[in-house]
Amino acid sequence: MPFLAKISIIEEEYPEFHKQLVEDPYLLDDINSYFKKELTDDEKEKRVEDILEVDENEPKESRLKSFLSSTQRVTTANIRPFLNLSDQSYSSGLEDFDEVMRFLKTGQQSELLDRIKDIREKGGSFDQYCDAIDDELQTYQSISRDQPMYAIINSLVNVFDRLEEEEQNEVSRVVGRYLTREPGRQFLKYLDASSVSYTHL
Structure with a gap:
């Protein structure tokens, strides 16, 4: 697979950049947007240029x-x-993740809140689940399954004000990614998102 080969080269030849991708998988999208002159966020543009070692006084491109x-x-x-x-x-380390996803996809908000309470009582936090939820959303997006995407996002929005601050921050990070690009952007008109502050919108 061409993309697997690309990532393998990055991991081998540019390990620091690979670490940055692991921390922020959306970074590659930002870089591709930068190349197409479609990156409008100044902060992101500065970050990309730092990573790519862009120097107006140095015409030679970096290897990366x-x-x-x-x-x-x-x-x-x-x-x-x-x-x-x-x-x-x-x-893999979240023993009740399948149940959490079932509650999210079926809109069982009271059951979801009970599960979140159980997670906290065991010393955990719902924000630990957000990367895994993000993975699920990305999978549905990649195969154009809008309905489960909407169901998950809608459930997260509806329980948002019952979450703790760090949990809200992580949910905002994940949900905001999908509501600023298609097909997630079309969900906005159906969501009651007045209580959510999306840091990525």
């Missing part, structure tokens, strides 16, 4: 910039599985 520019068409909707092939999935 040259590689990413020449392979920008080699991409995928969800890069996380490629970044974690040798690691456990985000959900």
Whole structure:
């Protein structure tokens, strides 16, 4: 698979950048947008230029910039599985993740809140589940399954004001990603999102 080969090269040749991708899988989208001159966020643009070592006084491209520019068409909707092939999935350490996802997808909000309460009583936090939920959303997005995407996002919005601050921050991070791009953008008109402050909108 071309994208797997690309990630393998990045991991081997540019390990620091690979670490940054693991921490922020959306970074590659930002870089591709930068190459297409479609990145409008100044802060993101500055970050990308720092990573690519862009210097107006130095016409020669860095090796990383040259590689990413020449392979920008080699991409995928969800890069996380490629970044974690040798690691456990985000959900592997969450024993009740399947049940949490069932509550999210079926809109069982009271059951979801009870489960979140149980998680806290065991010393955990719902924010630990957000990367795994993000993985699920990315998977549905990659196969164009809008209905479960909407159901998950709608449930998260509806329980948002019952979450603790750190949990809210993580939910905002995840949900905000999908409500600022298609197909998630179309969900906005159906959501009661007045109580949610999306840091990524």
